[in-house]
Amino acid sequence: xxxxxxxxxxxxxxxxxxxxxxxxxxxxxxxxxxxxxxxxxxxxxxxxxxxxxxxxxxxxxxxxxxxxxxxxxxxxxxxxxxxxxxxxxxxxxxxxxxxxxxxxxxxxxxxxxxxxxxxxxxxxxxxxxxxxxxxxxxxxxxxxxxxxxxxxxxxxxxxxxxxxxxxxxxxxxxxxxxxxxxxxxxxxxxxxxxxxxxxxxxxxxxxxxxxxxxxxxxxxxxxxxxxxxxxxxxxxxxxxxxxxxxxxxxxxxxxxxxxxxxxxxxxxxxxxxxxxxxxxxxxxxxxxxxxxxxxxxxxxxxxxxxxxxxxxxxxxxxxxxxxxxxxxxxxxxxxxxxxxxxxxxxxxxxxxxxxxxxxxxxxxxxxxxxxxxxxxxxxxxxxxxxxxxxxxxxxxxxxxxxxxxxxxxxxxxxxxxxxxxxxxxxxxxxxxxxxxxxxxxxxxxxxxxxxxxxxxxx
Numbered sequence: 001x002x003x004x005x006x007x008x009x010x011x012x013x014x015x016x017x018x019x020x021x022x023x024x025x026x027x028x029x030x031x032x033x034x035x036x037x038x039x040x041x042x043x044x045x046x047x048x049x050x051x052x053x054x055x056x057x058x059x060x061x062x063x064x065x066x067x068x069x070x071x072x073x074x075x076x077x078x079x080x081x082x083x084x085x086x087x088x089x090x091x092x093x094x095x096x097x098x099x100x101x102x103x104x105x106x107x108x109x110x111x112x113x114x115x116x117x118x119x120x121x122x123x124x125x126x127x128x129x130x131x132x133x134x135x136x137x138x139x140x141x142x143x144x145x146x147x148x149x150x151x152x153x154x155x156x157x158x159x160x161x162x163x164x165x166x167x168x169x170x171x172x173x174x175x176x177x178x179x180x181x182x183x184x185x186x187x188x189x190x191x192x193x194x195x196x197x198x199x200x201x202x203x204x205x206x207x208x209x210x211x212x213x214x215x216x217x218x219x220x221x222x223x224x225x226x227x228x229x230x231x232x233x234x235x236x237x238x239x240x241x242x243x244x245x246x247x248x249x250x251x252x253x254x255x256x257x258x259x260x261x262x263x264x265x266x267x268x269x270x271x272x273x274x275x276x277x278x279x280x281x282x283x284x285x286x287x288x289x290x291x292x293x294x295x296x297x298x299x300x301x302x303x304x305x306x307x308x309x310x311x312x313x314x315x316x317x318x319x320x321x322x323x324x325x326x327x328x329x330x331x332x333x334x335x336x337x338x339x340x341x342x343x344x345x346x347x348x349x350x351x352x353x354x355x356x357x358x359x360x361x362x363x364x365x366x367x368x369x370x371x372x373x374x375x376x377x378x379x380x381x382x383x384x385x386x387x388x389x390x391x392x393x394x395x396x397x398x399x400x401x402x403x404x405x406x407x408x409x410x411x412x413x414x415x416x417x418x419x420x421x422x423x424x425x426x427x428x429x430x431x432x433x434x435x436x437x438x439x440x441x442x443x444x445x446x447x448x449x450x451x452x453x454x455x456x457x458x
Contacts, residue, residue: 002070002136004043008087010023010081014054016045020049021056025130028178029105029130029131032175033135038135042066044182045057051344055391059088072139074103079351083086083420084417105126107395109122110128110395111393125155128167129167129169129215134361136151137317149276151162152164152167168216168230168231169215172215172239192208206255209257211257211261212216213259214233214263216230221332224396234264240276241279244280244283256289258291261318263293271306273399281311290311290312291312293318294317295317296342297333301348308349308350308351315346326368326372337402354385355386356385358388359441359442360389360425360427366438369439369442390427394419405427
């Protein structure tokens with residue numbers, strides 16, 4: 001079967017190119033489909049300026065791909081913030097190829113299955129990981145077999161929604177490396193020098209290559225949708241390094257970005273990775289920096305020293321708040337002391353750091369806001385640390401709390417406003433006037449700070 005995968009444009013419907021870090025979900029699906037003998041083509045409008053507007057550019061790109069390739073299945077997906085893109089993709093697919101089934105995957109349907117499947121009306125949905133499910137779906141559409149045997153599949157039977165049991169890949173080494181060739185990946189790499197991404201700041205012409213070591217998360221933070229997902233699993237470091245070598249040969253990237261949110265849960269593996277990167281660079285004669293995300297309670301001096309020596313130039317931390325009260329409410333399982341220790345160790349190691357503080361946990365008070373701001377002013381002024389609002393995403397504990405409290409009375413309106421803008425709700429006991437009066441000046445000053453103007457291309 002020929003499958004058309006429509007890659008999400010993260011800043012949709014903004015017509016400007018979006019060249020932030022490339023998501024890996026679609027390339028993983030493409031690789032699994034091709035390994036199973038299916039043909040894959042892609043639509044990717046991320047790296048172009050959308051003359052006439054992003055919806056028009058999306059429709060035109062889909063029209064061209066459908067007329068040229070006549071796919072037997074159209075796939076798209078994304079997160080809650082991608083509601084408008086996914087809605088329009090499905091609408092255009094219906095208009096341009098009314099007999100071609102559409103499958104929707106990603107967090108948007110995984111964490112709010114009943115509403116999204118009913119609201120956006122794809123023919124099929126995939127909840128959780130999609131590699132096994134989409135291959136099985138294509139096989140069944142070709143053979144006419146029963147949909148009951150497709151893991152993680154959502155479909156309709158006699159007008160009612162059916163959700164098959166989820167199945168997750170236990171041996172991540174068994175998956176093929178992601179396949180970026182159906183998408184405009186080389187153009188994406190060449191445009192990374194035009195992004196404000198902090199990963200780009202170490203290279204004059206950055207080419208940022210994403211890679212993943214593990215999937216899911218064993219923690220239960222209240223603002224995270226992973227809490228009801230699969231168990232945390234990791235690849236072998238040898239397998240990860242083999243992928244890094246493979247794509248260095250293909251794309252000559254100069255920044256390797258480890259996508260994992262919790263890379264240092266297994267400190268031994270993080271050390272293996274750092275040491276492996278050093279060996280890889282020597283064997284390939286390669287020149288690249290790398291960065292990752294760590295938990296503040298998962299770092300130590302020896303690990304950071306190994307990372308620095310192997311070329312790590314960037315670490316992202318989830319700080320969230322400097323108030324122990326708020327950190328407990330968020331179920332972060334860290335303290336302000338952990339945060340300060342990680343900052344000091346990272347600064348001592350000479351590695352750049354990025355992090356966010358987020359306002360708006362239900363336990364937030366004027367005192368906790370002041371504590372976080374004071375901590376920032378004392379310890380973080382020279383670091384890439386921003387303030388923003390906590391967002392209740394579907395699947396998270398605070399989303400369920402917001403629904404129960406009537407803060408999200410209209411699900412569709414939520415997706416069109418809060419989720420799309422990646423903005424917060426006032427979940428605190430403070431009035432809007434008090435809460436936003438205290439936080440907006442801080443968020444505007446630090447997160448939305450004025451950019452430097454380019455006065456000369458020289």
